[in-house]
Amino acid sequence: MFGGIRAAFSLPGLVMACSFIGFGALIHDVGFPLLAGVATIPLIWALPGQVLFVTMWQSGVALPLIAAAVSLTAVRLLPMTIGVLAQVRLKQASRAPEFLLGHFTAVTIWVLSLTSLHDVSAQRKLPWLVGLGTALMGFMMLVVPAGYYLADSLPPALAAAMVFFTPAFFLLSLLSGAIWRFDYAAIALGCVLLPIARYYAPDFDLLIAGVGGGTLAFICLRPRRKGLLK
Amino acid sequence: MTGVALIVAAMIPAGFIATYMWRALAVVAVTRIDPESDLLLWVRAVSTALVAALVMRMIIAPSGVLATIAVEHRFAAAVIGVGVFYAASRSTQIATFATVFALALLHLVLG
Numbered sequence: 001m002f003g004g005i006r007a008a009f010s011l012p013g014l015v016m017a018c019s020f021i022g023f024g025a026l027i028h029d030v031g032f033p034l035l036a037g038v039a040t041i042p043l044i045w046a047l048p049g050q051v052l053f054v055t056m057w058q059s060g061v062a063l064p065l066i067a068a069a070v071s072l073t074a075v076r077l078l079p080m081t082i083g084v085l086a087q088v089r090l091k092q093a094s095r096a097p098e099f100l101l102g103h104f105t106a107v108t109i110w111v112l113s114l115t116s117l118h119d120v121s122a123q124r125k126l127p128w129l130v131g132l133g134t135a136l137m138g139f140m141m142l143v144v145p146a147g148y149y150l151a152d153s154l155p156p157a158l159a160a161a162m163v164f165f166t167p168a169f170f171l172l173s174l175l176s177g178a179i180w181r182f183d184y185a186a187i188a189l190g191c192v193l194l195p196i197a198r199y200y201a202p203d204f205d206l207l208i209a210g211v212g213g214g215t216l217a218f219i220c221l222r223p224r225r226k227g228l229l230k
Numbered sequence: 231m232t233g234v235a236l237i238v239a240a241m242i243p244a245g246f247i248a249t250y251m252w253r254a255l256a257v258v259a260v261t262r263i264d265p266e267s268d269l270l271l272w273v274r275a276v277s278t279a280l281v282a283a284l285v286m287r288m289i290i291a292p293s294g295v296l297a298t299i300a301v302e303h304r305f306a307a308a309v310i311g312v313g314v315f316y317a318a319s320r321s322t323q324i325a326t327f328a329t330v331f332a333l334a335l336l337h338l339v340l341g
Contacts, residue, residue, distance in 0.1 A: 012323065014323075015322065015326050015327075025295070029294035030293050036234045036237040036238055040245060043245050044241070044245040044246060046249055048281045049249050050245075051288075052284060059293075063240055063243075067243060068248075070244060070248045071249065073281055073284070074248060074251075075252055075274075075276065077252045077253050077256070078252040078253070078255060079256075079274060081256035082256045085256065085257065089260065095257065098260075099254060099257050102254060102257045103253055105253055151295070156298045157299065157334065157337050157338065158334065159295045160299050161331075161333050161334040163295060164288075164307065164329065164333050165330050166288070168307075168325075168329035171308060171312070171329075172311060172312075173322055174285075175315055175322075176315075176320055176322045183275070186275040186276075186279040187278060187282040190278065190281070190282030190286065191285070193279075194282075194287055194290070197283075198291065206280060209279060209280070209283035210276055210281075210283050211276050213276075213279035214275035214276030214278060214279035217275045218271060
């Protein structure tokens with residue numbers, strides 16, 4: 001568990017912290033209350049969903065639409081959680097800690113589970129990741145207020161650069177997680193369809209670009225080569 | 231404070247449940263579900279496109295302080311970041327810092 005806590009302060013943890021500093025600057029920027037912004041960390045714990053919730057809430061989008069968009073970005077956590085659990089679960093062990101680990105699973109934990117678990121014994125893998133998740137969550141809850149107040153005191157150009165950490169991290173995480181050609185197609189189509197959807201239906205732009213672009217990518221380039229996620 | 235309480239109350243269904251349901255489903259189904267079934271691959275594509283669209287929206291139509299930076303600089307910084315990602319053997323860390331650095335530099339040098 002303590003090994004996992006230490007790993008929270010590794011390079012992936014620091015990049016995550018910069019993205020959350022950016023998130024703190026973003027909530028300051030759109031006028032979202034700081035405490036509610038901090039609450040998105042333990043409640044949602046997936047930055048794309050947090051950014052969506054905050055920006056859609058601030059533009060007055062109806063709650064069911066917010067829930068749909070947040071939920072659609074979170075679907076990627078399902079294969080990710082299965083991937084993390086497959087590495088750490090023991091057949092005879094109780095299931096309850098797995099539900100806790102599931103809550104902590106997001107892109108940084110997934111990356112660290114692939115790179116840092118080799119030296120951890122089988123029984124210690126799950127506690128190691130729970131320690132990592134707890135430390136990262138606490139760390140980010142401190143970092144967001146820092147970003148919020150920094151955005152207030154920094155010159156606008158620097159504050160803007162800080163906000164940009166978040167989309168930069170999203171885009172590069174998508175590229176680094178891409179395995180099949182349809183992953184790349186989905187990234188490209190999501191980018192291309194967004195301005196078009198925004199022009200015709202500003203309230204539904206993300207849902208149209210996401211569902212439309214993803215479906216198109218899947219239909220055109222459905223992968224035949226399998227066994228890459230295990 | 232009531233404003234915060236209202237937002238947090240709205241966040242429980244539209245944030246927490248909307249997100250945690252997929253994690254819980256993964257824990258329940260880990261022994262039975264195939265992460266490479268067609269349904270889950272489609273879901274992966276939609277989820278990927280949605281996050282890409284979110285990135286694009288923050289580039290072309292940002293709210294607030296990002297809007298003080300020219301749209302072509304936001305675009306260029308993202309392209310540079312992707313270039314650095316491949317040049318630096320797919321390092322998310324290096325490329326993320328490079329993207330932000332490029333944005334600040336473009337803005338300061340070219341205004």
